[in-house]
Amino acid sequence: MRHAVRDWLGRYAPLGVVAIGLSGGADSLALTAAAVAEADAVDALVVDHRLQDGSAAVAAEAAAVAMRSGCRTARVLTVEVGRAGGMEAAAxxxxxxxxxxxxxxxxVLLGHTLDDQAETVLLGLARGSGGRSIQGMTEFAEPWGRPLLGVRRAVTRQLCADLGLTPWEDPHNSAPEFTRVRLRSEVLPLLEEVLGGGVAAALARTAAQLREDGAALDAVADNLLEEARDGNGLVLxxxxxxxxxxxxxxIRAWLLGGGAKSLTDSNLRAVESLITDWHGQGGVAVAGSVTGTRLVAAREHGRLILGSDHGESDRGRHHH
Known part of the structure; x- marks a missing residue:
């Protein structure tokens, strides 16, 4: 655990001062203990989602443990969880x-482990949007740091036991209505059994390789994007x-740059068909980052252009 944190600090936080998202669970408790041993200063941030009775007491106890462990500060952040997109996503x-x-x-260091990475890859596989969706989580995506992506969940539990720390067991982590919980408790153990072990580590390795491949392809695509740019449009x-x-x-980088959000594979292929399978079809609508805005990619005079229609009538536009 300390080696994992030390390596991460050396690469991404040379000043040695970090914050930690502390839930009170085994992963984030163990991460806090290792970070206190390795970093110059650690500020613990405990989020109280107020989704369960007694959550304030759990948060206060996590903050107290952080201070006893040697954190510089520990703060409880109380949040209001909406309902949009389901409770997991809203929280x-x-x-x-x-x-x-x-x-x-x-x-901000987060306690995601190799096991979490394997679950993330499996969830991404179900989305079916290509290599990007199964690249898993990255070690550092400003400002989020994940030093434990190479560490098994069992190791964080063992560290807590060795240090006499009692992790909080979130009831949501064993609630079968959450997809991730079923992956953890049913799917991954079955895969390990059927495929002969080492599945979680193999999924994490695959994700790491795909991130490297993705970065290389993105760099080539960035050059092509600059070559194709014509004002705000793209030369077909x-x-x-x-x-x-x-x-x-x-297309993806261009749409995101123009304010699109949460693009799906079918969005991208529909826009691509304006280039490769043109037969007079109307523009393709994609969700904009401003609520209520719909962006429309259309073909015009040898260029792809992006406009917004603010949700007005679509006059012959195909939705994807």
Missing amino acids: RRARYAALDEARDGLP ETLTTAEPALRRRV
Whole structure:
């Protein structure tokens, strides 16, 4: 655990001062203990989602443990969890927003382990949006740091036991209505049994390789995007002959740059068909980052252009 944290600090936080998202569970408790041993200063941030009775007491206890463990500060952040997109997603959004606001410019370490990485890869596999969806979590995506992606969950539990720390057991972590819980308790153990062990580590390795491949392809696609740019539009001729994997990456980067959000594989393929399978179809609508805005990618005079229709009538536009 200490080696994992030390390596991470050496690469991403040379000043040695970090914040930690502490839930009170085994992973984040063990991470806090290792970080206190390795970093110059650690500020613990405990999010109280207020989704369960007694959550305030759990948060207060986690903050107290953080101070006893040697953290410089420990703060409880109380959040309001909405309902949009299901409770899991809403709680996650509220948690990350609170941590981001409270981190005071520091990177925030999170206790995601190799087992979490394996679960993330399996969840991404079900989305079916190509290599990007199974790249898993990255060690550092400003401001989020994940030093434990190479460490098994069992190791964090063992460290807590060795140090006499009692982790909080979140009832949500054993509630079968959550997909991730079923992956953890049913699917991964079955895969380990059927495929002969080492599955979690293999999934994590695959994710790491895909992240490297993805970074290389993105770099090539960035060059192609610059080549194809014409003002705010894209020159079709430049993209017609490109490899499909690069072309879709260019389209994705262009749409995101124009304010699109949560793009799906079918969005990208529908926009791509304006280039590769043109037969007079209307523009393709994608969700914009401003609520209520719909962005429409359309083909016009040898260019792809992006406009917004603010949810007005679609006059012959195909929705994807």
